[in-house]
Amino acid sequence: MDSFKHIVSSHLSFLITTHKSPDGDAIGSASACYFFLKNLGKEAIVLLPDSPADFLIPFLQNVNYRVYDLLDEQARIELLKVEASIHLDYNSPSRVGEDMQDIFKSLTRPSIMIDHHPNPSIFTTWSISKVTSSSTAELFYEILENNGLENHVDMACARGIYLGMMTDTGSFRFPSVCAYTHHVLERLLSLGLNHVEIHEAIYDDNTVGKLQLRGFAIAERMELIPNTPIGIITLSGDDLRRFNYKKGDTEGLVNVVLSIKGIHIALFAVEKEGGVKMSFRSKGTYYVNEFASNHFNGGGHKYAAGGESKDSLDVTISRFKSLLHELL
Ligand code: 5GP
Ligand code: MN
Numbered sequence: 516m517d518s519f520k521h522i523v524s525s526h527l528s529f530l531i532t533t534h535k536s537p538d539g540d541a542i543g544s545a546s547a548c549y550f551f552l553k554n555l556g557k558e559a560i561v562l563l564p565d566s567p568a569d570f571l572i573p574f575l576q577n578v579n580y581r582v583y584d585l586l587d588e589q590a591r592i593e594l595l596k597v598e599a600s601i602h603l604d605y606n607s608p609s610r611v612g613e614d615m616q617d618i619f620k621s622l623t624r625p626s627i628m629i630d631h632h633p634n635p636s637i638f639t640t641w642s643i644s645k646v647t648s649s650s651t652a653e654l655f656y657e658i659l660e661n662n663g664l665e666n667h668v669d670m671a672c673a674r675g676i677y678l679g680m681m682t683d684t685g686s687f688r689f690p691s692v693c694a695y696t697h698h699v700l701e702r703l704l705s706l707g708l709n710h711v712e713i714h715e716a717i718y719d720d721n722t723v724g725k726l727q728l729r730g731f732a733i734a735e736r737m738e739l740i741p742n743t744p745i746g747i748i749t750l751s752g753d754d755l756r757r758f759n760y761k762k763g764d765t766e767g768l769v770n771v772v773l774s775i776k777g778i779h780i781a782l783f784a785v786e787k788e789g790g791v792k793m794s795f796r797s798k799g800t801y802y803v804n805e806f807a808s809n810h811f812n813g814g815g816h817k818y819a820a821g822g823e824s825k826d827s828l829d830v831t832i833s834r835f836k837s838l839l840h841e842l843l
Pocket of ligand 2: 540541604631650651683
């Protein structure tokens with residue numbers, strides 16, 4: 516963990532990156548890192564591969580950030596003039612998407628990865644990988660504390676840490692929660708953090724379309740596979756359009772399937788441009804990350820993984836069903 520202190524103290528300007536389709540932990544840890552560096556008097560810029568869902572935008576307020584997808588060539592080159600880079604909540608260059616991966620070829624400066632996903636690849640000068648951390652945000656705080664830097668955590672930084680921890684732990688309920696998770700919470704709340712405001716911004720920000728899509732998905736597009744602990748929800752592009760889908764609207768649907776009594780493995784599959792995006796969740800003795808990586812070009816954690824397929828929705832689901840014995 517010393518490498519973090521080293522890289523921070525020996526450079527003045529930083530590029531902070533995170534993964535494609537950034538989730539709460541990606542945005543939370545990136546914004547926390549941004550405010551931490553600003554508090555130290557450093558220059559920082561956050562680079563996201565693509566736009567975050569609307570409900571995460573408020574957490575980027577006062578963060579100097581760019582979306583790689585929306586930048587022209589010149590702006591992309593400008594970004595590389597930083598002295599060092601920090602890579603949060605992902606552990607392989609592929610997770611930033613095909614376009615932004617190019618940036619890793621151009622980054623010749625010192626870099627550090629901070630992440631909690633299994634099976635990290637080495638693509639930065641230093642790597643801090645802790646698979647037992649509930650979230651990258653929690654790991655980030657642990658790194659600060661280990662280096663005696665936690666006094667630079669202000670309210671803005673604390674909000675980011677809380678956001679990442681809250682979203683990656685299902686509001687502090689998943690097996691990844693440990694005593695240290697609550698230690699960090701104790702520290703953040705002691706600073707005066709308003710946790711209610713963060714829960715409301717994430718969970719009480721639904722549109723009618725989102726709730727109706729959710730209702731439709733559960734009523735019309737959910738299938739429990741007989742004689743197995745497996746449930747799936749599939750949504751087509753037409754389903755999404757019917758409910759005026761916006762990015763983030765299907766967030767958490769896979770957990771609804773997992774919440775059914777007797778279901779221990781859940782799949783959410785949604786049609787997207789050129790294929791299907793899949794979200795896997797599991798509990799108990801069932802794990803999904805290897806399955807996602809072996810068959811659907813994905814990966815993630817034991818109990819929460821993702822993947823994709825270039826086939827149609829129907830073909831993808833048939834293929835998934837033909838592979839169930841492996842999951843079981
Ligand atoms: P989600 O289902 O919320 O998109 O992702 C769940 C977990 O799986 C996250 O930890 C995420 O990092 C990982 N994940 C999601 N999609 C992919 C993917 O396409 N490739 C890999 N390697 N991991 C993924
Ligand atoms: Mn995470």
